[in-house]
Amino acid sequence: MSTIIKxxxxxxxAAAAAVVEVGPDDFFESLTFGNFDVEEALIExxxxxxxxxxxxxxxxxxxxxxxDPGDGQGPxxxxxxxxxxxxxxxxxxxxxxxxxxxxxxxRAADGEVFDEGIAVRILSGLADLVxxxxxxxxxxxxxxx
Numbered sequence: 001m002s003t004i005i006k007x008x009x010x011x012x013x014a015a016a017a018a019v020v021e022v023g024p025d026d027f028f029e030s031l032t033f034g035n036f037d038v039e040e041a042l043i044e045x046x047x048x049x050x051x052x053x054x055x056x057x058x059x060x061x062x063x064x065x066x067x068d069p070g071d072g073q074g075p076x077x078x079x080x081x082x083x084x085x086x087x088x089x090x091x092x093x094x095x096x097x098x099x100x101x102x103x104x105x106x107r108a109a110d111g112e113v114f115d116e117g118i119a120v121r122i123l124s125g126l127a128d129l130v131x132x133x134x135x136x137x138x139x140x141x142x143x144x145x
Contacts, residue, residue, distance in 0.1 A: 049087035
C-alpha cells in the first residue's frame with residue numbers, strides 16, 4: 001500500500017519519470033493523498049468509468065509504469081490511461097459522486113474502510129487536473145513512495 005500519493009500533470013513520460021526520486025512538488029502542481037493502493041485504485045476507477053473488467057485492464061498493463069527504479073520497493077511513477085483521463089474530464093459532479101460511491105463499496109467488499117467524502121475529493125481533484133490539460137499533449141501521472 002502506498003503511503004504518499006501525488007497526482008500531477010506532465011508534458012510526457014520522460015518529464016514525469018525525471019521526478020521519480022524526488023517527487024513532483026518542485027516541478028509540477030500536484031495533489032497529495034495517502035494510504036491507499038493507488039495502482040489498484042487507478043484500475044478500479046477506470047473499470048467503473050468505462051465498464052471494462054478489472055482483469056482486462058490488468059491484462060492491458062493499466063496503469064502504465066513510467067518509472068520504477070526500485071522494482072516496487074521505492075518511489076515510482078505511473079501514467080493514468082487516456083481512457084481514464086477522458087472519463088474524468090467528461091464527468092460531472094454527479095458522476096464523480098457515483099463513481100466514488102462504487103469505489104468505496106468495492107473497497108468495503110475487500111474489508112478496507114474508505115471515507116466517501118475523501119473519495120469524492122480525490123476524483124474531483126483529478127477531474128480538475130485533467131480538465132486543466134485541455135488540448136495540450138500533457139498527461140496525468142501519479143508519483144508514489
